Amino acid sequence: NAGVxxxxxxxxxxxxxxxxxxxxxxxxxxxxxxxxxxxxMGLRLIHYSVGEGTTAKxxxxxxxxxxRLKKQNxxxxxxxxxxxxxxxxxxxxxxxxxxxxxxxxxxRLSIL
Amino acid sequence: xxxxxxDPQALSIQEGENATMNCSYKTSINNLQWYxxxxxxxxxxxxxxRSNEREKHSGRLRVxxxxxxxxxxxxxxxxxxxxxxxxxxxxxxGTSYGKLTFGQGTILTVHP
Numbered sequence: 001n002a003g004v005x006x007x008x009x010x011x012x013x014x015x016x017x018x019x020x021x022x023x024x025x026x027x028x029x030x031x032x033x034x035x036x037x038x039x040x041m042g043l044r045l046i047h048y049s050v051g052e053g054t055t056a057k058x059x060x061x062x063x064x065x066x067x068r069l070k071k072q073n074x075x076x077x078x079x080x081x082x083x084x085x086x087x088x089x090x091x092x093x094x095x096x097x098x099x100x101x102x103x104x105x106x107x108r109l110s111i112l
Numbered sequence: 113x114x115x116x117x118x119d120p121q122a123l124s125i126q127e128g129e130n131a132t133m134n135c136s137y138k139t140s141i142n143n144l145q146w147y148x149x150x151x152x153x154x155x156x157x158x159x160x161x162r163s164n165e166r167e168k169h170s171g172r173l174r175v176x177x178x179x180x181x182x183x184x185x186x187x188x189x190x191x192x193x194x195x196x197x198x199x200x201x202x203x204x205x206g207t208s209y210g211k212l213t214f215g216q217g218t219i220l221t222v223h224p
Contacts, residue, residue, distance in 0.1 A: 004154075031210050042200060042214035043155075050209050058211065090154055097210035100145055103154035 002026055006091050006104035013081045013111045021076040021107050023091030031094045032074040033058075033101065034066060036087040043090060049074055050097075081111045118201060118215040126223050131188040133218040135201030136181075142204045144177055145212065146186050149198045158186070158199075191222045 004025045013019060023032065030051050035043040045058030047066040055066045063085060065077045074093075078085060088108050092101040119134045135144070143162045147155040159175045161168045161184070168175050174187040188195055198219050202212040 033211070035214075040216060042216045043202075043212075044214070045211055048209065048211060056209070059213075092155075094210055097208070098143065098204070099210075100157035100160050101155075101210070101212065103147075103156070105152075105154045 004091055004093055004102050004104035006089075006107050008107060009105070010108045011110070013078075013109065015081060015083060015111060017081050017111075018077070018079050019081065020078075021089055021091075021109075023074045023076070023093075023104060025072055025074075025091075025093040025102070027093065027095070027102065028071070029093035029095045029102070030071075031097060032068065033092045034064075034074065034076045035090045035092065036060065037090060037106070038087050046076065046089075083111050085109065086111045118199075118218050120218060121216070122219045122221070124221045124223065125191055127191060127193055129191055129222075131191050131195070131220055131222070133186045133199050133201075133220070135184045135186070135215050137184075137201075137203045137213075137215075138182065139203075139205065141179070142208065144175075144184050145202045145204070146173075146175060146184075147200045147202060149200065149217070151197075155200065188220075191220075193222050193224045196220060196222050 007022045033048040034046040049068040052071040088106045091104045094101045145160045146158040161177045172189045177184045198217045200217045202214045
Protein backbone atom coordinates (compact mmCIF):
# COMPACT_ATOMS: atom_id res chain seq x y z
CA ASN A 1 0.00 0.00 0.00
CA ALA A 2 1.91 3.02 -1.28
CA GLY A 3 -0.30 5.83 0.13
CA VAL A 4 0.58 9.11 -1.61
CA UNK A 5 3.29 8.96 -4.27
CA UNK A 6 4.87 12.01 -5.85
CA UNK A 7 6.95 12.03 -9.01
CA UNK A 8 9.54 13.20 -9.71
CA UNK A 9 11.40 13.50 -6.40
CA UNK A 10 13.90 16.07 -7.69
CA UNK A 11 13.99 18.33 -10.71
CA UNK A 12 16.05 21.25 -11.94
CA UNK A 13 14.49 23.56 -14.51
CA UNK A 14 15.57 26.64 -16.40
CA UNK A 15 13.48 29.80 -16.21
CA UNK A 16 10.64 29.64 -18.71
CA UNK A 17 10.50 25.87 -18.97
CA UNK A 18 7.33 23.98 -18.17
CA UNK A 19 6.75 20.80 -16.24
CA UNK A 20 4.11 18.72 -14.52
CA UNK A 21 4.30 17.22 -11.06
CA UNK A 22 2.29 14.07 -10.51
CA UNK A 23 0.56 13.00 -7.31
CA UNK A 24 -1.05 9.58 -7.07
CA UNK A 25 -2.97 8.12 -4.14
CA UNK A 26 -4.24 4.59 -3.77
CA UNK A 27 -6.56 5.16 -0.81
CA UNK A 28 -9.66 6.23 -2.79
CA UNK A 29 -9.59 9.65 -1.12
CA UNK A 30 -11.93 12.35 -2.39
CA UNK A 31 -9.90 15.39 -1.38
CA UNK A 32 -6.43 16.22 -2.67
CA UNK A 33 -4.15 19.20 -2.11
CA UNK A 34 -0.95 20.75 -3.39
CA UNK A 35 1.25 22.73 -0.99
CA UNK A 36 4.60 24.41 -1.28
CA UNK A 37 7.10 24.63 1.56
CA UNK A 38 9.66 27.40 1.71
CA UNK A 39 12.27 27.86 4.44
CA UNK A 40 10.81 29.36 7.59
CA MET A 41 7.27 29.65 6.17
CA GLY A 42 5.58 26.33 6.84
CA LEU A 43 3.31 24.98 4.10
CA ARG A 44 1.08 27.11 1.89
CA LEU A 45 -1.81 25.78 -0.13
CA ILE A 46 -1.54 26.19 -3.91
CA HIS A 47 -4.63 24.40 -5.27
CA TYR A 48 -6.98 21.72 -4.07
CA SER A 49 -9.66 19.33 -5.32
CA VAL A 50 -12.78 18.06 -3.58
CA GLY A 51 -13.39 15.26 -6.05
CA GLU A 52 -12.72 13.95 -9.54
CA GLY A 53 -13.09 16.67 -12.13
CA THR A 54 -13.00 19.54 -9.61
CA THR A 55 -10.24 22.02 -8.76
CA ALA A 56 -10.06 25.24 -6.76
CA LYS A 57 -7.51 27.90 -5.88
CA UNK A 58 -5.70 27.98 -2.59
CA UNK A 59 -3.62 30.69 -0.97
CA UNK A 60 -0.84 30.96 -3.58
CA UNK A 61 -2.24 29.77 -6.96
CA UNK A 62 -0.53 32.22 -9.34
CA UNK A 63 1.78 30.57 -11.89
CA UNK A 64 0.32 27.10 -11.34
CA UNK A 65 -2.45 25.04 -12.90
CA UNK A 66 -3.94 21.73 -11.78
CA UNK A 67 -6.07 18.93 -13.12
CA ARG A 68 -7.90 16.00 -11.57
CA LEU A 69 -9.11 13.90 -14.46
CA LYS A 70 -8.95 10.70 -12.42
CA LYS A 71 -9.83 10.39 -8.75
CA GLN A 72 -6.47 8.92 -7.84
CA ASN A 73 -4.31 11.52 -9.61
CA UNK A 74 -3.78 15.23 -9.02
CA UNK A 75 -1.41 17.02 -11.39
CA UNK A 76 0.34 20.32 -10.74
CA UNK A 77 1.63 22.22 -13.75
CA UNK A 78 4.07 25.07 -14.12
CA UNK A 79 3.59 26.64 -17.54
CA UNK A 80 6.58 29.01 -17.42
CA UNK A 81 8.80 28.35 -14.45
CA UNK A 82 10.24 31.26 -12.47
CA UNK A 83 13.02 31.28 -9.84
CA UNK A 84 10.41 32.26 -7.22
CA UNK A 85 8.84 28.83 -7.71
CA UNK A 86 11.94 27.10 -6.36
CA UNK A 87 10.50 25.16 -3.45
CA UNK A 88 9.55 21.79 -2.06
CA UNK A 89 6.11 20.72 -3.26
CA UNK A 90 3.92 18.40 -1.23
CA UNK A 91 0.76 16.61 -2.22
CA UNK A 92 -1.76 15.40 0.34
CA UNK A 93 -5.07 13.57 0.35
CA UNK A 94 -7.89 12.87 2.79
CA UNK A 95 -11.14 10.89 2.59
CA UNK A 96 -13.28 13.66 4.03
CA UNK A 97 -12.79 17.33 4.85
CA UNK A 98 -12.73 16.67 8.60
CA UNK A 99 -10.01 14.03 8.77
CA UNK A 100 -6.20 14.17 8.80
CA UNK A 101 -4.29 14.49 5.57
CA UNK A 102 -1.81 11.95 4.21
CA UNK A 103 1.28 13.49 2.66
CA UNK A 104 3.70 12.36 -0.02
CA UNK A 105 7.45 12.75 0.45
CA UNK A 106 7.66 15.84 -1.70
CA UNK A 107 9.20 17.05 -4.96
CA ARG A 108 12.26 19.26 -4.64
CA LEU A 109 12.19 21.73 -7.51
CA SER A 110 14.95 24.18 -8.37
CA ILE A 111 14.53 26.79 -11.07
CA LEU A 112 17.65 28.48 -12.35
CA UNK B 113 -0.79 34.50 5.14
CA UNK B 114 0.04 32.16 7.99
CA UNK B 115 -2.82 31.41 10.35
CA UNK B 116 -0.73 29.96 13.10
CA UNK B 117 2.22 31.17 15.03
CA UNK B 118 4.33 28.55 16.74
CA ASP B 119 6.50 29.01 19.74
CA PRO B 120 9.33 28.35 20.22
CA GLN B 121 10.83 28.29 16.74
CA ALA B 122 13.49 25.87 17.99
CA LEU B 123 13.76 23.69 21.06
CA SER B 124 16.77 21.67 22.23
CA ILE B 125 16.43 19.16 25.08
CA GLN B 126 17.98 16.01 26.50
CA GLU B 127 16.51 12.54 26.14
CA GLY B 128 13.99 11.85 28.86
CA GLU B 129 12.88 15.47 29.20
CA ASN B 130 9.47 16.74 28.18
CA ALA B 131 9.00 19.02 25.19
CA THR B 132 6.20 21.56 24.92
CA MET B 133 5.31 23.42 21.73
CA ASN B 134 2.67 26.11 21.44
CA CYS B 135 0.50 27.25 18.58
CA SER B 136 -1.71 30.32 18.31
CA TYR B 137 -4.21 31.07 15.56
CA LYS B 138 -6.36 33.97 14.49
CA THR B 139 -9.76 32.85 13.22
CA SER B 140 -12.40 30.34 14.32
CA ILE B 141 -11.62 26.73 13.53
CA ASN B 142 -13.30 23.39 12.95
CA ASN B 143 -10.28 21.42 14.12
CA LEU B 144 -6.58 21.79 14.78
CA GLN B 145 -4.03 19.20 13.74
CA TRP B 146 -0.43 18.51 14.66
CA TYR B 147 2.04 17.02 12.19
CA UNK B 148 5.65 15.90 12.39
CA UNK B 149 8.20 16.22 9.59
CA UNK B 150 11.49 14.40 9.61
CA UNK B 151 14.27 15.95 7.57
CA UNK B 152 13.71 15.46 3.86
CA UNK B 153 10.39 13.68 4.31
CA UNK B 154 6.70 14.45 4.12
CA UNK B 155 4.47 15.38 7.01
CA UNK B 156 3.05 12.68 9.27
CA UNK B 157 -0.18 13.26 11.16
CA UNK B 158 0.04 13.07 14.97
CA UNK B 159 -3.23 14.24 16.51
CA UNK B 160 -6.43 15.96 15.40
CA UNK B 161 -8.42 17.85 18.04
CA ARG B 162 -11.85 19.23 17.24
CA SER B 163 -13.07 22.65 18.32
CA ASN B 164 -15.38 21.16 20.97
CA GLU B 165 -12.56 19.14 22.56
CA ARG B 166 -10.13 20.44 25.14
CA GLU B 167 -7.54 17.67 25.43
CA LYS B 168 -6.44 14.54 23.55
CA HIS B 169 -3.81 11.96 24.23
CA SER B 170 -1.95 9.54 21.98
CA GLY B 171 0.85 7.53 23.56
CA ARG B 172 3.46 10.03 24.78
CA LEU B 173 1.66 12.94 23.09
CA ARG B 174 -0.80 15.26 24.78
CA VAL B 175 -2.57 18.07 22.93
CA UNK B 176 -4.66 20.81 24.51
CA UNK B 177 -6.91 23.32 22.81
CA UNK B 178 -8.19 26.59 24.26
CA UNK B 179 -10.58 28.14 21.75
CA UNK B 180 -11.14 31.21 23.94
CA UNK B 181 -7.44 32.03 23.69
CA UNK B 182 -7.13 30.62 20.17
CA UNK B 183 -4.18 28.50 21.21
CA UNK B 184 -3.04 24.90 21.38
CA UNK B 185 -0.09 23.08 22.87
CA UNK B 186 1.65 19.80 22.07
CA UNK B 187 3.45 18.02 24.90
CA UNK B 188 5.82 15.16 24.20
CA UNK B 189 6.72 13.32 27.38
CA UNK B 190 9.93 11.37 27.99
CA UNK B 191 11.48 12.54 24.71
CA UNK B 192 13.69 10.24 22.66
CA UNK B 193 16.36 11.04 20.09
CA UNK B 194 13.97 9.66 17.45
CA UNK B 195 11.54 12.52 18.28
CA UNK B 196 13.98 14.95 16.63
CA UNK B 197 11.95 16.57 13.85
CA UNK B 198 9.97 19.66 12.92
CA UNK B 199 6.48 19.91 14.37
CA UNK B 200 3.69 21.87 12.73
CA UNK B 201 0.24 22.88 13.83
CA UNK B 202 -2.44 23.33 11.18
CA UNK B 203 -5.95 24.69 11.43
CA UNK B 204 -9.06 23.87 9.41
CA UNK B 205 -11.91 26.37 9.25
CA GLY B 206 -15.62 25.63 9.39
CA THR B 207 -16.32 25.46 5.64
CA SER B 208 -12.79 25.02 4.44
CA TYR B 209 -13.13 21.79 2.42
CA GLY B 210 -10.40 20.43 4.62
CA LYS B 211 -7.96 23.14 3.62
CA LEU B 212 -5.23 23.48 6.23
CA THR B 213 -3.39 26.63 7.24
CA PHE B 214 -0.01 25.80 8.72
CA GLY B 215 2.14 27.48 11.29
CA GLN B 216 5.84 27.99 10.70
CA GLY B 217 6.80 25.00 12.82
CA THR B 218 9.00 24.20 15.78
CA ILE B 219 12.32 22.46 15.23
CA LEU B 220 12.84 19.97 18.07
CA THR B 221 16.26 18.48 18.74
CA VAL B 222 16.53 15.73 21.34
CA HIS B 223 20.10 14.97 22.39
CA PRO B 224 20.94 11.39 23.43
